[in-house]
Amino acid sequence: MATVLSVSGSPSATSRTARLLRHLDDRLRRQGHEVTVLDVRTLPAQALLGADFGHPAIIEAAALFERAEGVVIGTPVYKAAYSGLLKSLLDLLPQYALTGKTVLPLATGGSTAHVLALDYALRPVLSSMGAAHIVPGWFTLDEDIAVGEDGTTAVAPGSAEALARVTDGFSAALGGRTTVLAATG
Structure with missing residues (x-):
């Protein structure tokens, strides 16, 4: 199938954003x-x-973006925008680092007041970087991401269902992109 780069823009080592991404990474791996x-x-x-x-x-980070067919960008929302850490990286990538890529934007935050950060802060930047297709993203409340005593990540049922749908949509978009590239190659 496709090569996917899963990017966490969280500055925290115990980040819910990174845990959520690893949860989605597992689903993408199971899909091949x-x-x-x-x-x-x-x-x-x-x-x-x-x-x-x-x-x-x-240079290596930029090469990871170059090699990927799809990119999942996850960020916590601070002050109604994506993280400054993520911005620092995006600023160092080539202007059109996402050209031809399928992108899935994800965000986490403490309040639904931050939901629009995906569409009004992150999506325009991803678009300006040349993303071929930005699939519908998803915002997950921090309280919907729990860590079990054994270290496993649990996502609240409603959020888990929505995340599965957006992840599967991203996967399908990657499959279609791969088919199109193979047909034109």
């Missing part, structure tokens, strides 16, 4: 996709904040 994980917080802060386009970690 090859998933690579990129937690932006693991990139060198000096390279991100110093806009060091030539830093090896930034």
